[in-house]
Amino acid sequence: EAQVTQNPRYLITVTGKKLTVTCSQNMNHEYMSWYRQDPGLGLRQIYYSMNVEVTDKGDVPEGYKVSRKEKRNFPLILESPSPNQTSLYFCASSLSALAGGTIYFGPGTRLTVT
Amino acid sequence: DQQVKQNSPSLSVQEGRISILNCDYTNSMFDYFLWYKKYPAEGPTFLISISSIKDKNEDGRFTVFLNKSAKHLSLHIVPSQPGDSAVYFCAASDQYSSASKIIFGSGTRLSIRP
Numbered sequence: 759e760a761q762v763t764q765n766p767r768y769l770i771t772v773t774g775k776k777l778t779v780t781c782s783q784n785m786n787h788e789y790m791s792w793y794r795q796d797p798g799l800g801l802r803q804i805y806y807s808m809n810v811e812v813t814d815k816g817d818v819p820e821g822y823k824v825s826r827k828e829k830r831n832f833p834l835i836l837e838s839p840s841p842n843q844t845s846l847y848f849c850a851s852s853l854s855a856l857a858g859g860t861i862y863f864g865p866g867t868r869l870t871v872t
Numbered sequence: 873d874q875q876v877k878q879n880s881p882s883l884s885v886q887e888g889r890i891s892i893l894n895c896d897y898t899n900s901m902f903d904y905f906l907w908y909k910k911y912p913a914e915g916p917t918f919l920i921s922i923s924s925i926k927d928k929n930e931d932g933r934f935t936v937f938l939n940k941s942a943k944h945l946s947l948h949i950v951p952s953q954p955g956d957s958a959v960y961f962c963a964a965s966d967q968y969s970s971a972s973k974i975i976f977g978s979g980t981r982l983s984i985r986p
Contacts, residue, residue: 762915789971798881800961800978801916806971816972848915857965857974858904863915 760785762864764849770870771839779834779867781849789852789859790832791816792824794845795866801848807832808855839871875899876964878977886985891949893980895962898943902975904967907936907947910959910979919960920947923967949982957984 791806803816903924908916962977
């Protein structure tokens with residue numbers, strides 16, 4: 759089944775404790791990205807990647823890191839999480855890096871930072 | 873400044889009636905518009921799209937209307953069914969730009985009551 763998977767689905771952590779949210783897609787998509795969803799703000803892009811070893815900042819990159827060492831994986835790293843990073847996170851991928859393509863989203867990771 | 877606005881955070885419609893979800897945009901360069909649907913504990917999924925060369929696109933019970941002069945689009949669901957209860961995100965872009973330039977609205981939570 760073609761899909762985007764994320765792990766963990768739920769995470770509660772404390773301020774400053776490094777964490778990684780994994781993301782993997784099995785559709786051989788070139789484009790991958792991370793979004794966060796917050797009430798009243800919709801989906802905001804954190805980082806995106808056009809292909810292996812090519813990553814760039816989205817609209818809200820502060821406090822996050824990403825890497826794209828393999829085509830299928832795009833982990834999101836929070837080196838020192840803070841409470842304002844409490845949010846619902848979505849990984850996404852698309853066959854095309856152009857905006858006309860369909861974006862496929864993962865199921866989401868709900869992160870709480872205390 | 874939000875380039876894509878969904879001014880109604882929520883909407884309640886009786887089963888069998890028409891649901892109309894609205895979306896406004898400010899960037900005249902946008903020429904490709906999408907609607908995504910999101911159920912709780914799942915990621916958004918693509919629902920329907922429209923290019924600016926059209927003013928209407930229909931897919932079963934779902935129709936999207938585009939009014940370029942008013943920079944407004946709407947999603948009509950007829951007839952509304954209980955399974956349509958979800959959050960709907962409007963999105964817009966220049967379809968030949970990068971997928972990273974897709975802008976999402978804040979979402980409208982649609983509830984279909986019996």
